């Protein structure tokens with residue numbers, strides 16, 4: 333995601349997509365690769381097949397509530413989710429996502445976005461253009477130092493790459 | 502301007518005189534807890550090797566195999582083995598297995614102490630707030646950072662003060678208090694914030710009940726759910742042979758709260774939270790008569806000694822309804838032993854319940870009591886999310902152990918007070 337603009341098509345979900353939905357407990361004994369087939373399955377059994385790399389996951393309020401399980405963003409990333417836009421995120425999920433290289437953006441107008449809309453996301457400028465609907469929404473601007481972690485595909489590769497100590501990030 | 506408990510604990514851990522909500526501070530971690538399901542196996546073991554690092558202080562790391570114990574299949578057994586072997590490889594002496602959900606064990610074994618900063622790879626780590634600690638759940642990569650450096654950056658949270666005053670009615674438990682609170686705050690109402698539970702209702706609660714309250718802070722999105730430590734906390738620790746090595750903090754009178762909520766205990770009726778959100782709370786009378794297939798008393802939320810004791814008061818001399826199963830999983834081996842010694846397990850068993858190993862199992866549908874499609878369960882646990890206890894087409898109501906016990910007698914959800 334080194335371009336400053338990310339373009340993709342939307343898969344849209346509602347409020348309170350919690351971690352039991354994203355990463356159902358019954359499949360947590362599997363590897364991330366195997367478990368990713370069941371990501372979101374309680375509400376959408378098709379998710380892992382229909383979501384294509386480059387698509388954008390959009391939801392309403394409180395995305396990722398519940399457990400601290402990093403398997404939630406990890407299984408999403410395995411499927412190719414690199415960007416999630418929601419009205420709000422649960423605290424632990426938000427941090428976990430950044431730590432493994434998923435861009436999480438808050439946008440108060442996600443109710444205007446529908447399945448299969450095409451979006452152009454300017455995450456440094458804090459702007460989302462809905463190409464399908466010809467609308468523009470504001471979203472959180474991701475600061476560049478956080479983008480460095482995301483672009484490195486997460487905190488661990490970031491630390492490896494830069495061989496930096498904590499004071500510098 | 503005074504400080505809240507959270508601000509004081511985080512200032513201490515950051516080696517600062519003062520912190521205020523919104524500050525980002527680097528704090529020293531007093532204890533780091535990992536379980537089996539989200540412990541070393543997820544992102545940690547592999548990356549620690551890659552980074553060529555060791556854990557910063559093996560005496561400050563606690564590992565507890567609880568979710569997959571006893572294992573239901575070879576995969577789960579493999580995960581427990583991996584966790585056990587990893588603990589041995591890194592010289593972690595504080596390793597426990599098969600003796601109950603991690604949070605109860607952390608308290609029983611004296612790891613969760615007043616004034617400390619504790620982090621765990623499980624969202625209900627917030628439970629140690631009941632001991633007057635600052636404790637919160639983190640993900641695996643964050644834990645990796647903690648294991649390597651012994652530190653973490655945290656944003657000092659704003660605090661919501663929740664005051665409960667007065668006496669609870671007979672038949673109303675701590676579980677009803679916290680469900681009512683969550684119903685009011687909403688499941689995201691405390692996101693990024695700490696909640697401080699105060700007032701004489703809370704002060705009058707025994708430690709078992711306080712832990713039920715703090716355990717569920719995350720169900721409001723909160724970072725921490727703190728109850729000020731007091732003489733009851735000290736006595737509880739003293740009974741475990743701990744009389745120092747901790748600090749008791751109180752919020753200053755002029756500390757700043759972002760919100761204050763006030764509840765009258767006398768007005769509270771038994772409540773349940775309805776599928777599939779914890780804040781979907783209603784008085785139990787509004788769902789009376791809902792047929793159930795399973796009733797569950799257990800977990801780090803509702804499986805402690807007092808929970809089983811209360812349930813046994815309802816079930817003494819009674820039988821559970823035909824076609825219903827009542828599963829009981831004491832929150833730890835210690836709870837099991839005490840309940841056995843006091844005849845509580847016998848009462849529950851004679852009423853027709855099945856006593857299970859102390860484990861996370863049924864709480865999240867991993868083993869020992871998962872739900873089939875179309876089944877309904879009333880449970881003393883902390884989450885009723887879609888598919889939480891098994892099939893995505895099953896339903897979970899959360900209620901107090903009293904409500905769970907009473908409902909198992911009738912095979913329908915029922916107000917427990919008619920059995921008291």
Ligand code: SF4
Nearest residue numbers: 602800801861864865
């Ligand atoms: S008993 Fe349930 S809530 Fe508690 S740690 Fe285990 S799975 Fe989590």
